[in-house]
Amino acid sequence: IPINNNTFLGEVCLHACVYLPSVTLCSGIGLALCERLLTEESQLRLCLACRNLQRAEAARASLLTSHADASVDLLHLDVGSVQSVLAAAQEVKARYGRIDFLYLNAGIMPNPQVNVKAFFKGLFSWNVINMFATAEGLLTQQDLVNSDGLQEVFATNLFGHFLLIRELEPLLCKTDHVSRVVWTSSSNARRSAFSMEDMEHRNGTEPYSSSKYASDLLSLALNRHKNSQGLFSSVICPGLVMTNLTYGILPSGFWTLIMPIMWLIRIFTNTFTLTPYNGAEALHWLFLQKPESLDPRAKYHSLTSGLGTNYTQPRQMDIDEGTSEVLYSKLLELEKVVRRTLSESNADKESDGQ
Numbered sequence: 001i002p003i004n005n006n007t008f009l010g011e012v013c014l015h016a017c018v019y020l021p022s023v024t025l026c027s028g029i030g031l032a033l034c035e036r037l038l039t040e041e042s043q044l045r046l047c048l049a050c051r052n053l054q055r056a057e058a059a060r061a062s063l064l065t066s067h068a069d070a071s072v073d074l075l076h077l078d079v080g081s082v083q084s085v086l087a088a089a090q091e092v093k094a095r096y097g098r099i100d101f102l103y104l105n106a107g108i109m110p111n112p113q114v115n116v117k118a119f120f121k122g123l124f125s126w127n128v129i130n131m132f133a134t135a136e137g138l139l140t141q142q143d144l145v146n147s148d149g150l151q152e153v154f155a156t157n158l159f160g161h162f163l164l165i166r167e168l169e170p171l172l173c174k175t176d177h178v179s180r181v182v183w184t185s186s187s188n189a190r191r192s193a194f195s196m197e198d199m200e201h202r203n204g205t206e207p208y209s210s211s212k213y214a215s216d217l218l219s220l221a222l223n224r225h226k227n228s229q230g231l232f233s234s235v236i237c238p239g240l241v242m243t244n245l246t247y248g249i250l251p252s253g254f255w256t257l258i259m260p261i262m263w264l265i266r267i268f269t270n271t272f273t274l275t276p277y278n279g280a281e282a283l284h285w286l287f288l289q290k291p292e293s294l295d296p297r298a299k300y301h302s303l304t305s306g307l308g309t310n311y312t313q314p315r316q317m318d319i320d321e322g323t324s325e326v327l328y329s330k331l332l333e334l335e336k337v338v339r340r341t342l343s344e345s346n347a348d349k350e351s352d353g354q
Helices: 029-040 053-066 082-095 116-123 128-134 152-167 207-229 252-265 281-287 321-353
Strands: 011-015 045-050 071-076 101-104 179-184 231-237 298-304 310-316
Touching: 029 045, 029 053, 029 281, 045 053, 045 082, 053 071, 071 082, 082 152, 082 321, 101 152, 152 207, 152 321, 179 207, 179 281, 207 231, 207 321, 231 281, 281 298, 281 310
Parallel strands: 011 045, 011 101, 045 071, 101 179, 179 231, 231 298
Antiparallel strands: 298 310
């Protein structure tokens, strides 16, 4: 957005906090990131892309309380709906001439089920830190099929983001301008939960882990295909953060019981970031880096020392180019199918209306 002949406001599109239906946008990593970005650079133009506009208004009001002169736009977007993604992308292209950063922070974990026996066994073992950090062998979910015929977690956590990037390529891929896509992944992203033959995870019980591993793969593929066009992709892990998604995993009484233990464990591990501000550390750190200096195979972790010092550390992801390329091709094919189905559906509605 030109201010004068040689000064521009940056544009940052934030996919903020669509974790669970009960979440409010006045909390969580998305809002913490907004606060940190505006503190870093008050002239940024933020666009909060949110599923619930009433909660988005509350988030905007919260930001303007501490940054009265900030430019904060709102956009209605449900990445779990193909129609919503396409409509939101059209609105973005009508509003803005470019996007500098696209933070893909939306995600859901529906109906989480905890193996209580495994939980208490791990709680009093040497594996307790890894159990909290990754939920490996502990956490499953019950997924559903959405109105587009896609698995809900796959659609929200991965495919909706992929389709959004595809739609926004005119703003993201410019030869004279560098754009950044930043995925919020998870330590729960594991190769063992993902199957290329079942990339939507229709037949498994760990759709969240599968979708996050797929986003790691997709980020690598995007860099291979789009770096030459000025688009760079990165992946972060916020650590163990206490957000509504986390609190929704266990009954409130359990959290009351184990929170003192978690704060004690934090002394011995750096992955327990716990607060949204700490969890946003890697997201904020990437904002300050030159994309050419980043490792496309690394996941950038938000970490907090036992004394409360925040820092970011890259860790190599368990991914390979061949698998990422296959996933990228399959997503392109699925995109064609989804677009064709939507077009036929709209044509049928027009015919019925006439």
